[in-house]
Amino acid sequence: MKLSTSFNALALASRALAAHIPRQSNDTGYSVQEPPLTTPWTYEVGTDPWPEYPRPLFQRPQWQSLNGIWRHQNYSSIQAVNSPPVGQTLQNAVMVPSCLESGLSGLQGEYMFYNWYSTSFTVPQSWTGDRVLLNFGAVDYEATVVVNGQEAGFNRGGYHAFSLDITELLTSGTNELLVFAHDPTDSDPFVIPIGKQTLRPSHIFYRPCSGIWQSVWIESAPANYVTELNLNADMDGKVSGAISTSTNTSTSVEMIFTLRGGSGGASTHGASTGDFSFTVESPALWSLDSPNLYDIEITVGQDKFKSYTGFRTVSRGVIDGIERPLLNGEFVFLFGTLDQGYWPDGLYVPPNYEAMVYDLKTLKQIGYNGLRKHIKVETDLFYKACDEMGLFLIQDMPSLRPLQERTLADCTVETIEPNAAQQAEFQRQLELLIQQHRNYPSILIWVIYNEGWGQITEPYYPEFALTDIVEGLDPSRLVIATSGWYDHGAGDFSDNHHYANPQCGSPFYSIQSSPYDPSRIGIQGEFGGIGQNTTIEHLWNVQEAINAINQTYEIDETRDAWNYRAHRLLGELEDQVEMYACSGGIWTQTTDVEGEVNGMLTYDRRVLRPDLAQWNADINALYDAAAARSNSSMRLL
Template identity: 65%
Template sequence: MHLTRSFAFSCLVATGLALPGIGGTKLQENKARSPGYALKEPPLTTPWTDKVGTNPWPEYPRPLLQRPEWKNLNGVWKYQDAESLDAVQQPPFGQELAQDVLIPSCLESGLSGIQSDWALYSWFSTSFEVSPSWNGEQVLLNFGAVDYEATVFVNGQNAGFHRGGYFRFVVDVTKYLKFDQPNELLVFVHDPTDDGDYVIPIGKQTLRPSHIFYTPCSGIWQSVWLEAAPSNHITQLDLDANMDGQVSITVHSSANETAEAEVTVHKDGETVATHKGPTNEQFQFTVSSPMLWSPDSPNLYNVTVKLGDDQVESYTGFRTISRGKVDGIERPLLNGEFIFMFGTLDQGYWPDGLYTPPSKEAMVYDLQMLKKLGFNMVRKHIKIETDLFYQACDELGLLVIQDMPSLRPLQSRRDANGNSVTILPNEQQQVEFARQLDVMVNQFKSFPSIVTWVVYNEGWGQITAYHPEFALTDRVRQLDPTRLVDSTSGWIDHGAGDFSDNHHYANPQCGSPFYSTPSSPYDASRIGFQGEFGGIGTNVSIENLWNDQAAINTIDQTYEIDTTIEAWNYRSHRLLNELEDQVRLYACSGGVWTQTTDVEGEVNGLMTYDRRVERVDVKQWQADIKALYDAAAARSKGAESS
């Protein structure tokens, strides 16, 4: 269909949170931008688009391991595409690349200044200087995330390689540096997405966007920074603090030998505990009478860790995630009590930046809106965010159900005759998926807000000839025994994990004696959960739509289209009431509403894709969500751990 500004289903009235810069969608000239870099106007903007400038994401990117000596390398770099994977064998050392690009950004986004298609092979370059005061230290080059494979060159030398589009990595560049002149940094990126027979973790990305699959993100899409550290330095902190005050910590170091680390816990400027223990192995100590972390009271404690001359700052929250029987029904427990987890399916997409939000302010805005409505959880859907996202959830008090980015959907390609072709990982690709699942858990398991890991979504990339989810679930529990595991969110469920997870649109079927295939019947031995439902939408006028005709043509694939905002809120109210019934009558322990915002050809968000139109009747939604919690509280008579 062709939409115009006078489209009959136009929805132009927003309520609730005030948006910055809401006066129109046209980009304003930003005088701070360099002459060579120019933002390309995307199919849709946000209120933050023209505020990004040329120094994006100035915040320290790794809040759980912060160092005082660091240098942000974000800003305008140089870029040019490459023809093939073989290009990495002939790096363009000492050459100026063809175009300016904003880092961090997705090459396919307007914010990048490139807005390319099929960015399979790419070169990025910049130069940097190193403070003479860092001479004698280890200089560490950090990347928040590069999609998908990155080869890093410093001053003409191959310094490192990394595979995996969602994970941070560090390259020790000390031996390649010059302290008396600029240093050349060159990065080659290969991002196949779903090209050919590649089967890699991609989430919702596709080279052929259509409805629920979106424009891909290629390149350096999270922050890049340098930091100085002693030769024996802290590389990672595995930190957990439970409801009984027990702190469990592993201080990983760059040296093989064991040394002594000192851990100090602070609250409101006061030291509450200090303990010493060996590096590279877990040790415990206790904080007496801690203030517990929960969505209602997101209490956090600062943590300082010293190892020789190295000192880093971190934080933690005291809470325990478990499962147990409450009045004979399996329930998720937070700090020993049944918590009804209710949140949105959160895709983490932005029309101006795609995977990269235009700013931290913009990213947090989405979370604040959810919190305002009364949601206590967010399901981060087959995408992994910057560490600052999880810090915001920790601070706001939002539980996080974290998905592993999925492999390709089961039927994601058509042959010459137009028939669907099933593409599943081969043995090597499955091993790589498992490795990256390990990386996800290890990198993010210290954030207090994360309560559940999801291995597979709706069977996407899930091998059915055997049941790999059992071994993967065991592996996740081994790496992180402090959280629950939703092995198969929706569809192909063989009984693994902690959840009996139903997906159904639009009505819920949560822990109930009825279900629709391909979801499975409720399994009373596990937690009854509505992993997805809702998905209803209203169409909007073109100024709030992703202005791409192929995407517009798929709007009618939305699960339900309501013709007015009033009808949309009425239907939402009825669906939430239905879920409330299932909480009162059956074994429903939580749910995920689809979704936080519209995305490209989907118009079923609480907000439009540009965040300028808010569909929700705030008071109605607040009352309906509170009714869910009240119904769950009425079913709580005492928990028995299992």
């Protein structure tokens, strides 16, 4: 296999350096714990991780990162939450943010159900008189926050951000921050959104991620500050949305739009808090080929912050009798990878920003124009990178406890499904996913259920009501109600999963997928998945994972054979684009993960499998075939 010179030079240089970097250690007692597999960035993390501003769509000028080395102690009972260790030195040094089960955390623990964290901070004197907000990107799964011995707030849900006004709890000197994280993962009796996390890793289900796994920071805000910004900009220049504030009083709003990297003046628009709508004349549109973004300076009363947006419209249309996804009124063939966002050293957490965007740049180089973010939610910086690079995103809701059964007292076996309260909590967290991510231009499609995982499959079929809720919260995007398997007709897509061969918008299907429904858009939500084993240097060195490698859908013994098989499968997909109603496909997957060896990259990101010339040609053939089907009459819906 031949790789491009530029890719090899970059990859080999960074990996050669990484191989000789010693393990991080300092007087805090923290050090990286050797994971079962490293990446080129494992020992480059240092003690000031993720220094970038964590929330690029809502960036206040005065902020302070609390990331770094905290103290941590694991407890044996949920009752530990009732006894905050105020003024105590906890047992271990821990990296924040990180997964407690990861090597980067400094712990690499197991069964991290009940955890106290502690750190301290000082508020800058220049913030005197302002409100001080404490922000968490995500804590898995429940977080109880204590500031200077007093409870500041509670949050449930491992994939969304939350903010607390801690002004009244602060002192003029050093402040103590304690966080209790409770993460049951898939222990009984919990049925919660966990994606692919499990306490019992096995092939396609992986080591869990507990605790504070996204950035923590404080920031200064005026007495009446913005609590939520909802903003959508379409291809006609219409900007609409809503702004909420802490006091819910009507306040003047000024927005200044400036094309990033462009010439010419800025466009200024006034509004007030609550719902707003106005038009920017002749905007440069955001697309996959030209991801134009507009930086926005927003002033709401005394609150000033920065954001950005992209002008684009996502819709459905009928072309020659076939339902198609449209971006800015044109059929765009969506071809990406199943992107699970796992790292051998950090699990849910990439070692740093460079590592995170390395995956995205690699996908662009291979020829993909997007990815399906598979039952995981990323940091805001990930979505920003996709916005800037022109990569589309299909964003999954993390699944409830998937594909598990329990044995009852009478020895009968039942499939674990959510009860009414658990289903209501799933809906609440789905709504938060939409509300917190609907401003990112790169997200084109929401996914509610994957392959029946946590899905109630008897009538009443909850995906119909959930689709209505998603469309109500965000009418600017399309919805895949069920990706694969139990499809009862909800949503915008007829989504087929089949390994290894595609069955995309075609007159043939297999028992695990529903037949193509011509009243909706045909997409191959997962296919490929062919694997190629590698040497132990590039494998997740856990025996149970190695034993599971042969569960991969297909194993090809050499990289040449792997590329040959990929060429044939991509050719089949091209046929289905030309002959039938295929509008997009998702190849499994971006990287290997634990016992899966079917990635574009190995799990350590050190080996790239695709023959780039071949893959570029095959993927371009898909785009060309789709373009040939889009030059006919079109009717918008």
